[in-house]
Amino acid sequence: MSQLSPAIESHALRKEYGTTVAVAGLTLTVERGEVFGFLGPNGAGKTTLVKMFLGLARPTSGEGRLLGVPITDPRCRRRVGFLPEHFRFHEWLRADEFLDLHGQLHRLTKKERSRCIPELLELVGLPDVADRPLGTFSKGMLQRIGLAQSLIGDPELVFLDEPTSGLDPLGRRMVRDIVRELRERGTTLFINSHLLSEVELTCTRVAFITGGRVRQVTTLGDQSNGLLRVEVRVGKIEEGLVGGLRRWSEHIDVDVEAHMLTMRLPDDSALPDIVRWIVGRGIDLYSLSPRPMSLEDLFVSIVGSDDPCETS
Numbered sequence: 001m002s003q004l005s006p007a008i009e010s011h012a013l014r015k016e017y018g019t020t021v022a023v024a025g026l027t028l029t030v031e032r033g034e035v036f037g038f039l040g041p042n043g044a045g046k047t048t049l050v051k052m053f054l055g056l057a058r059p060t061s062g063e064g065r066l067l068g069v070p071i072t073d074p075r076c077r078r079r080v081g082f083l084p085e086h087f088r089f090h091e092w093l094r095a096d097e098f099l100d101l102h103g104q105l106h107r108l109t110k111k112e113r114s115r116c117i118p119e120l121l122e123l124v125g126l127p128d129v130a131d132r133p134l135g136t137f138s139k140g141m142l143q144r145i146g147l148a149q150s151l152i153g154d155p156e157l158v159f160l161d162e163p164t165s166g167l168d169p170l171g172r173r174m175v176r177d178i179v180r181e182l183r184e185r186g187t188t189l190f191i192n193s194h195l196l197s198e199v200e201l202t203c204t205r206v207a208f209i210t211g212g213r214v215r216q217v218t219t220l221g222d223q224s225n226g227l228l229r230v231e232v233r234v235g236k237i238e239e240g241l242v243g244g245l246r247r248w249s250e251h252i253d254v255d256v257e258a259h260m261l262t263m264r265l266p267d268d269s270a271l272p273d274i275v276r277w278i279v280g281r282g283i284d285l286y287s288l289s290p291r292p293m294s295l296e297d298l299f300v301s302i303v304g305s306d307d308p309c310e311t312s
Contacts, residue, residue, distance in 0.1 A: 235284030
């Protein structure tokens, strides 16, 4: 396994269930050390893709690799952790017994398990309930113990499916702190979440998926992917105005009644030229308001506004 290989690779990965296409030729690369967010509406194919990576579903066609090893080879998952969205843990086991079981499944020695289990319980804020059965845990506590089990064996790559589901604001902050600590260690994280605000705070890059295909990959925190939203209010939206502005932006929304146009631009360098062009046509320009697009704005512009994603 090459240390220079990406953490995750897929090329034309496809999954069909009968006549239904869940993932349609998806190509994606996640580099080592990234915190990568995977976003899309319900039914977009996010969970199916994760299942293929983890060997829980067999691809219909295409190729994939984890840490340089083909996903058809079970060895690719030796250094991988996973927290599923819909988990069912052993309710009769104590928290420390549950982690010990998963440590044994990872083939850790008794000495290694004795060392890492208290550390993991401390990391997720559950050191005082190590001897309590999981059946007595709240949903948030179960989410925390699930996060702990995904980190057993110090994995190089961790898949987290809705990691902050069921957590209060303090619990969400704890997860963010853990994600930052793992990133500092060089761990790669692949996060599937509906909480766009959490993704925006933790991820370095995000992919937007609809219809089983990646529509756009964006680096968060820069303006290189159309992340500037510009609202332009004029006296009248005349014929030719929108067409003329398309030389700077292909993404223009028009509100005729409000005399407002909304454009997406890669940065603010074109704003003076846009102002001069509008005024040069004799059009009254009342305002031009640029602002960075939030992840919510970008999500809606790419996949639409009908998905019930939380954004707060």
